Amino acid sequence: MSAPAISLHRVGREAQPLVVIDDFAADPDALRAAALSSTFGPALQHYPGIRAALPDAYVPTQLAVLADVLGPLLARAGAVEVVDASFSIVTTQPDALDIRQRIPHCDAFGAHRIALVHYLTPGDGDGTAFFRHRSTGFETIDEDRAPIFFGQLEAEFRHGGLPPARYVTGDTSLFERTMAVEARYNRALIYPSYLLHSGSIAPDALLSSDPARGRLTVTAFLSVTA
Template identity: 85%
Template sequence: MTAPSLSVHRVGREAQPVVVIDDFTADPDALRAVALASTFGPAVEHYPGIRAALPKAYLPAQLAVLADVLGPLLGRSGTVEVVDASFSIVTTPPEKLDVRQRVPHCDAFGADRIALVHYLAPEGGDGTAFFRHRSTGFETIDEERAPIFFGQLDAEFRYGGVPPARYVAGDTPLFERTMAVEARYNRALVYPSYLLHSGAIGPEAVLSSDPALGRLTVTAFLSVG
């Protein structure tokens, strides 16, 4: 068994921490086998795909690794609670994306919220990218910034047109990419949920609903009290 390997990156002008963990779980093949036998259904919120339940032992087994990340690396301390966690597969064709799915987003506005993505496609597939909103300079969106950011974004849509029907993976007229993390099998990515980001889904991505073929990940959202 290979021990997890951690690296910390400070992203953009705001220097927010993004942690990359290779060899995240001891037996990714067993976890992937569970996903292949799972029943997936439509995702809630704005996730462009489908989700399935995780085995109950998954997150408790990773708490030791996450404790190393949340404390010294992300500067968070306190009780870790799971807000939401599931197997996830991106399946929505670009032409069916709604407007908000065509631009970078954040998952929550609070500084206590942490996002986790665990890549489980053996061939790697598409990773995750982080962004700066050009007109405001924002790289994170908290409660104070949210009305400014969304108001400005709505104005840009009204006067400049909505973004084209595609996933955002690189620079656009409205957003500048600040960092991209490549997907690798059994790699996890941990970052503050209020960072602007997007799945870096390329134009040739396989958007299959079959977990054996598609962009299989674990996505989890944690609250640190």
């Protein structure tokens, strides 16, 4: 297995950091094997699919890879706390999405929170897209911006109707896509959790609950002090 290849990108006008790491795990096939033997259950907090527990060694092993990334690239040099981490598979069909799943979202409002997505489906596929809210210009939603953002969204829904029942992958009347990163086997993305983003799920994507066939990832949320 090759050593991890790390690249830094800047998202949108706010130039928020996005780190892409290829060859993230030393043995991704072993992770897939672990997922195939795991018991998945309904996800919480609006994730459109199912989740399962990770092998015990995953977090400490991959945090060692991130140790050289969080400080110099994301300007977060403090202690790392794992808020949540699990295998995840998107399974919700587009016509079953609720309103929160049809638009870009953020995972937390604090600048100290970091999101990680680790793709474990062989071959290229549906990745992750990042967005700007057109009417406010917001690309990140912190605690100060949240009331403005959600109030504006409510007004837009009231006057323009709800967004269609589908995953958001590109530009819409309310949001402009600022960047998209393709999924690749054993690629990880690390970015501030308050960036507006969405899984870029194609309309014809196979949304299987079988980890051998579905969109298998690891999703993790970290808290990193300055």
